[in-house]
Amino acid sequence: MAHWPEATTILKLIEAADTIMIHRHVRPDPDALGSQLGLKRIIERAYPDKHVYVVGGIARDLEFLGKMQHVEPEMYDEALVLVLDTANHERIDGPYALKGKTVVKIDHHPDEDEYATHQIVDTTVSSTSEIVAELARIWGLAIDEQSAFLLFAGIVGDTGRFQFRNATPHTFEIAADLISYGIDTNRLYRQMYKTNLATLQLQGYVLQNVQVTEAGVGYVKIDADVLRTFHATPEAASLLVNSFSGLEGLKCWVMFVENKDEIRVRIRSKGPVINEVAKRYRGGGHPMAAGATIDTWEEMDDVIAALEEVAAPFEFENEES
Structure with missing residues (x-):
């Protein structure tokens, strides 16, 4: 107890x-x-x-x-x-x-x-x-x-x-x-896990457009144009953050979702501690799951670079990935 x-x-x-x-x-x-x-x-x-x-x-x-x-x-x-x-x-x-x-x-x-x-x-x-x-x-x-x-x-x-x-x-x-x-x-x-056709199609877009850096940081960008194309809300898009979590070589990953005059940042990790990165961008959370907010797409590269700093030195035990 x-x-x-x-x-x-x-x-x-x-x-x-x-x-x-x-x-x-x-x-x-x-x-x-x-x-x-x-x-x-x-x-x-x-x-x-x-x-x-x-x-x-x-x-x-x-x-x-x-x-x-x-x-x-x-x-x-x-x-x-x-x-x-x-x-x-x-x-x-x-x-x-x-x-x-x-x-x-x-x-x-x-x-x-x-x-x-x-x-x-x-x-x-x-x-x-x-x-x-x-x-x-x-x-x-x-x-x-x-x-x-x-x-x-x-x-x-x-x-x-x-x-x-x-x-x-x-x-x-x-x-x-x-x-x-x-x-x-x-x-x-x-x-909890039901979906509609538009969200499923958006998930397909996410899987086709995810990028992974040499440091093992995965990222995908969902701007307002993408949301309109798939008739999706920022809330629905954000729920897809774990869509590519099983990708080989991935240490941590981030989804950027445009929402009116700000950009939501959802960060997840398999090992590197990422909530300290989130704190730098008006956010916070758990060591393995955090969120933040940025104002411009130019800041996206800064977030990715910060995640690379914590991901690069991290190594999985028993080569788990």
Whole structure:
């Protein structure tokens, strides 16, 4: 069982609060939504008289997980705010999160912004959804099929269906426990990984246009013209970041996706630590998975060069690639 000294304090805050606002990061992924909606379900079942709200923008591709709620600024005056899966306060989805009476941060990203009054941050855990599942155990709060489905979705998303190195024995233990509640994993995989023809064709473009440097850095550029050609959104394009992850000789890779007046940078790695590179470009994340933002295509070459610096000296053990 995890050792989080703040766990007891946070449970007492939940028990004392009448209104609880649960936030997560902008452009949510399955872990952000799964942990947010899963925790809401757990709290509401344990304390049916409390007013629990999930706040943030709409994630069209993940609407099957649940919907967000409308809130007003004055509702935060006496509220407990729980912010999940969000390393930096700038990435919190919702303008009022830090206006709550008490703010709690629960996250698995490196702790570089202590924006909350209380926090549980554990970078050894695969996902925030895994943290929430473990907290439910510690707190003695019941999980049901619906909350198990949501938390399992979050774990699946952040572990790449248990393929990534962050899937630990404890992750599998938690996942097995969640499955025991009778969740339909086949339905989850169908909904999480379904695609349409336009996205599939865009994936073909990605595979045809990926480039790999001598240092083992893969990269692909998706500008506004490409998005228009394939009738794709920046969100849909960004989800294709792992399309070429199995490419031989690849150490780390990056996808650049134009989005209005900025360019999203999604970085992944098989070994070289890449989150320090992301920090240089208004970003951050995990050592093996990070994101950043640049303003011009001229900066793309700078990002690639920075990744080459960390990739070139890296060597796989047993010549793994």
